[in-house]
């Protein structure tokens with residue numbers, strides 16, 4: 600029997616499928632796809648921890664070769680809330696004995712899994728694997744390149760705050776370690792499609808040479824950049840990628856670019872503060888702003904992460920159009 604909550608989700612989906620089989624870049628997401636994803640994600644969010652039977656009999660594997668709290672736990676819990684069976688492999692897998700990512704993915708694909716969620720230190724791993732396995736591959740962050748599910752949950756957070764179907768007229772300011780940020784890589788690809796104007800503010804050493812290709816306005820003075828910003832999106836200085844070597848010291852970085860209450864007050868009066876996490880308190884963002892200030896949407900982003908990932912696992916594992924992915928073994 601379909602109970603009301605399940606019928607509510609089925610109604611929100613309205614017989615639609617996403618166009619993509621793998622999500623390795625936000626470039627794969629069309630406006631129709633994002634409308635479907637956000638419609639369904641809002642419903643999943645509304646129904647909280649309800650356990651859905653939609654993906655019963657299907658399996659999902661998290662292959663995280665780099666650390667994670669939010670992305671890994673939300674993909675795992677999302678799969679379980681859709682009644683999927685899950686497994687996790689990572690740095691303790693046989694890759695540490697020299698097995699390649701490709702051989703690892705083929706092993707997992709042989710179990711007839713529906714989805715393989717991949718995080719890697721290196722750029723391009725999810726994309727490479729997606730071409731060689733039957734299951735859907737979701738990029739959970741690849742090196743400095745992209746983090747598409749982060750961008751989708753961020754878009755949902757912004758759209759719900761501002762209302763409306765797009766971000767036309769809104770100014771999004773991204774502050775910090777642009778150079779090493781896969782979150783920036785996905786946001787810079789998706790935000791202009793939704794009509795937002797994009798600014799970045801960072802020390803010159805954190806600005807990649809090709810950044811103007813994304814159509815962003817570059818500021819080296821964060822206080823000038825804050826004027827008129829509707830979203831202040833802070834990034835972490837990514838020490839694990841050598842970022843500390845790009846600034847004189849973290850203390851100095853914080854003094855010049857850290858988001859304090861005084862600085863957030865310089866943005867639009869209704870501006871919101873966002874951060875993908877993990878936050879380096881008092882380096883990227885002043886501690887008093889992280890979860891206490893009402894302008895902070897950081898925990899809302901986390902909540903939306905669960906809804907977006909549940910949506911993707913459902914849509915990718917339970918295609919109504921019954922189309923199957925074209926792939927080739929190596």
Ligand code: CP
Pocket residue numbers: 666667668669670671740749875876877
């Ligand atoms: N934002 C994000 O990807 O966080 P985790 O590294 O904790 O997954």
